[in-house]
Each structure stands twice: as C-alpha cells, then as structure tokens.
Amino acid sequence: MRVLGILGSQQPNGITGQSLQAVLKGAAETATTDWINLADYQITADHDNQPNPVLDSLEAKLLAADVWILAAPTYIGGLSGIMKNFLDCMRNRIARYNAVGEAVPDRFKNKHYVTITNCYAGGVENFVTGVTDAAFKTMDKFLTMGGLIKVREIVVTKTFGMTTLSTKKQAECERAGQRAATKKERDDNTMKRYLExxxxxxxxxxVTMGIEAGIGRLLPLDNFWAYYGVFVVVFYVLLASILHFFTVVKHRRR
Ligand SMILES: Cc1cc2nc3c(=O)[nH]c(=O)nc-3n(C[C@H](O)[C@H](O)[C@H](O)COP(=O)(O)O)c2cc1C
Known part of the structure; x- marks a missing residue:
C-alpha cells in the first residue's frame, strides 16, 4: 500500500502541514508514504498538446499511490489557491470526458482519499456556519470525478496563533492515517446503505408514531384518514430534516 500526501498551503510547516505529517505518520506503520508540497512546483494547465513535465510527474505520483491525503487550509472562505490551482490543472487528467463533457472515472477509480482543512474560526462557529465546507466540497467534487472513494475528512479549528497541532488532533490524524492505509475494500457499500x-x-x-400518540391525547385521531394525514406530515418533516442534514451539513466541522 502506498500513501501520498499532497500539501496545498503557504506554510509547509504550519498546522495543515503538521496535520498531513501526522496522518502520514499513522499510515507509515503499515504503508509506504511519500508527500509533495504543491508550492514547490510551477503547476500550469495542459495547452494544445504541449509537453507538461510538471503535471506528468505529479500525475505519475498520483497513479502510483493507493491512497491520497489532500491537505489544504481554508482561505477566504474557500479552498487555498495552491490546492485549487492543482485541481484545476489536473481536471482534464483526473477522468475521461464523454461526448457531452461528463466525467467518466478512469485510471484513478477506486483509490481512496482523506481530506484535511482548517480555519481560524472556532469549533462552534464552524459547526454553525460551515466555514470549512467549501474547501471540502471542492476537493470532493474533483476526487469523485475521478471515481475515488472517501475514507474520511479531518478539520482543525481555531488555528489563529496556533503553532503546534494539539495532542488530541495529532492522535486523531495518526489514527486516520492508520485506518486509511489499511482500508482495502472498494466502494461496495450497497448492503450497508440499504441497512442504514x-x-x-x-x-x-x-418517532412519528410516538409523536402521533402525543397528538392523539390532544386531538381525536381515531379516524383512519386523520391518523394517516398526521403520520404523513410528521414523517415528511422528519425525513426532510434528516435529508437536509446528510446533504447540507454532512461535512466534519469540529
Ligand atoms: C490568506 C489566508 C486566508 C484565510 N482565510 C480564512 C477564512 O476565511 N476563515 C478562517 O476561518 N480562516 C482563514 N484563514 C486561516 C487558515 O484557514 C488556516 O487555518 C491557517 O492559515 C493555519 O493553517 P497553516 O498553519 O497551515 O497556514 C486564512 C489564512 C490565510 C493565510
């Protein structure tokens, strides 16, 4: 198993860099690890079949790795420019594109990935406002175009003035690295999803029936259609809330 760290931060030894190194440390217990600092490369997009040795060498590293760890801070409410530029330039290589321009996962399909970001905002503020969501979403969008499978995401909050990763986050990152390096299964989670x-x-x-029992004490629900009507409304509200949670608030925020 080969694990590749990809750092897209202005500071290689900052909190983002330390989080990445902690994940790689955990992974190194069972896997071969390597990492690249995107700031060391002059990354430009492919143009008119011109040679692009920088992108070629980065692509070769991506192909050789089984697991990618993408680490980039949240800058001005989004993904850091260094990481974004890398993703933009690699866009044409991450997948094949069909006649209508849709991405078709190709050579990178079924590799695994972990994403890391951080922010000055505190845990509560990030939980409520989702400051780091945009960074995660951008990385996820690119990686799912390539058919990669997410293992997990890591977020570090309240980084203003922080020079060293906390012991707790260090341990969390190392555990994530250990897990990512031993994850073998492909995305065959169909059975799991049906069970969920x-x-x-x-x-x-x-819960709906419990709520209905409560309502039944206040209003008569003996009539079949009254019982059915209240069931549909309560069930709908619960379903809408749960779907909103999984589609909008699904990113790790603390
Ligand atoms: C240019 C720049 C923009 C930033 N924008 C935000 C922001 O919008 N919201 C936020 O909470 N933190 C912001 N931060 C903090 C970073 O997300 C990050 O937590 C911090 O730079 C620590 O990471 P590092 O040590 O790897 O650099 C910004 C930092 C920089 C340098």
Missing part, C-alpha cells in the same frame, strides 16, 4: 436506510426508516416511523 432501513434503520433510518424504522427509527423515524417509531
């Missing part, structure tokens, strides 16, 4: 869906529906139906 079953669990969700079972819990929501139970």
């Amino acid at each position: 869906l079953f669990g969700m529906i079972a819990v929501m139906a139970l």
